[in-house]
Amino acid sequence: MRVWLQFVRFGWEQALSCLFPVVIFASLALTQHVQIPWLPRYDALLLICLAMQWWMVRSGLETRDEVKVITLFHLIGLALELFKVHMGSWSYPEEGYSKVFGVPLYSGFMYASVASYLCQAWRRLKVGLVRWPPFPVVVPLAAMIYLNFFTHHFWIDVRWWLSALVLLVFWRTWVTYEVGGTRYRMPLALSFALIGFFIWVAENVATFFGAWEYPDQSVSWRMVHFGKASSWLLLVIVSFLIVATLKRVKDRQVSDSKEASIQG
Template identity: 90%
Template sequence: MRVLLQFIRFGWGQALSCLFPVVIFASLAITKLIPIPWLPRYDWLLLICLAMQWWMVHSGLETRDELKVITLFHLIGLALELFKVHMGSWSYPEEGYSKVFGVPLYSGFMYASVASYLCQAWRRLKVELVRWPPFSMVVPLAAMIYLNFFTHHYWVDVRWWLSALVLLVFWRTWVTYEVGGTRYRMPLALSFVLIGFFIWIAENVATFFGAWEYPDQSVSWQIVHFGKVSSWLLLVIVSFLIVATLKLVKDRQTPASKDISIQG
């Protein structure tokens, strides 16, 4: 019974942390099934995301510091979207006033929702990192992973080499978290894989409701190739490294903060 209770507590904490992504998925489904007048669907999605972001900050669910992190992810994601759509990796076939070079601005919020989840879960589960590598290793690794999303179109795709490098850099790093007053831990690399896998599942839901469209989905929807898990895995790693680095910088600026603990 205690194991079941702890699992329910953990699931509830995860569900609360996923509030922003859930709203996005619900909005995708509703606007797909029920046509809304006056504006194209992509524009309604942008307005819903803006309203949700305002409400989360205004209600105190997100802090202003977390909003800065989420805004950074919005810009990083939007830059990636502009490039990938230009290269034909996927497309947004519907009309919209808020589309820039074929990319609707609401798409940046899908990346921002990943950052929102990380920030929320970090705070709710009282996440701590054990044996976190130095900045000199973490920052270049995150930069190389992000750049590979662009450079592999012109050069060799080194994602598997980068994945191996992640294992090498973080093989001694653990993430600990608290559920119901009890602390648990798991290898950080395993947490990357789990989050990446669940985002791949979310990607299938998103494409089913027309969030975007891969070339092989232009005629009819089909499951996203499982190989995309590797892409989401690397994106999660970039997201996690940025959030962890910014929280570490914040913690060093305010030593009394309990927001994060990095143990050597």
């Protein structure tokens, strides 16, 4: 009975952490069936995302530091979207005033929602890291994974080599979290795989509601190839590494500030 109760508590905390992504999916479904006169769908989605972001900050669900992280992910996501759409990996076929080089600005919020989930879950579940690799290892690894999304169009795709490198770097790293006052832990690599899988599921939902369109979905919707899960796995790894690094830098700054105040 306690195991079941803990599972429900864990699910509830996860659901609360997914508030921003849930709003995006609900908006995709709503705007597919409800048209606003003189306002294209992509622009309506952008306004909804902006309003949601404002409300989360205003209500205290997100801190200003978390908004900075989310904004960073918005910019990283838009840069990737601009390149991928230009290369024909996917497209946004509908019209919109807020499209830049074929990419609607709301698309950056889909990446930002991943960062929102990570920040929310980190705070709600009191996430901790055990045997985290040093900064000079983590940052270049994240950079190489992100750059491979661009370079594999012109060079060999090294995603599987990078995945093996991730396992090598993080094979001793554990993520700890708290549910109902009890601490649990799991291998960090397993958490990467689980989050990546669920984002792949979410991608199927998003494409079904027309968030974007792959070339093989131009005639009718079909399930996204499971091979795309590897891309989301690597994107999750980049996202987690960035959030974890920023969190550790922030904690170090707070610790140094407290130490300085005590010495003063």
